[in-house]
Amino acid sequence: MENITSLSDKRREKQINYERSILKDLTLTQLKTKAYECFGVFMHSGKFDYSAIEDGCIDFSIEAYLLGASYSRFGFFGETMQTVNARSRREEKLLVDQLFDYMLIWGNPGENDFKNESIYYACEFLIHLWWSEGFEKGEKRLKLRLH
Template sequence: MTVITTFKERRREKEMKYERKVMSGISLEKLYKEMMRYFQPLMFYSTKNNRSVEEGCLDIAVEAFLLGAKYSRFGYYGEQEEKVRARSEKEGKKLVSALFDYLSFWTEDHYELPTGDGLYMLCEAYVDGWWTEGFRFGKKRYALKLS
């Protein structure tokens, strides 16, 4: 007897399988280094547990990486990176807003960092950087027929 599954369940299984494969292209060390590069000045302003701030930043980085990898299929088939980024802009903005809200909660109300950048702009650059990293990694996987 065969097991009947719904389309949504099957799609979610395929997404999870793809995400597990893509996660091989990102190391915890690299995630941590990039997080410190962007948010080291912010850790000084954290009034609460720095570990919580780090975990939130790393979580958003992984989500942005996976989002870029998910949309890399369009880049592999010839679409320009800017157009692909526009396709995923809605999800990307949600990640930026989530990171901004998270950091605003865990830090004091210092929206201007010593570098002169606003916190929202810093969050935007962080998410965009990881999106691009995921996009390029996913595009390379498609080119090598690893997906």
């Protein structure tokens, strides 16, 4: 007797395989380096525990990378990166807000509004950086027919 699989199961399996293949281009060293570039300056202030937030930065960076890679098909079909980014702006903003909340909880930045604003811009920069990187890698894989 044959197993009956649903269309949603097949789609999910295809998505997982795509994510595995796209993540092969990404290294942990790259993720840690970019996270340190964005948030290392806050560590030197003395009140920011970088070791507590590094794992979260890596997780959110991977999510942003995968989001950009999933939207790269629009770039492959002729849209510019800016128009595709506008298309995914809501999901990217959600990642930025979640990373910022994570920073406020685990990073212990205090009540300084100026510092909190700086942290938000650093979160925004990190997410957009990895979104762009994922977009470019995904588009390259599509052009090379590696999808």
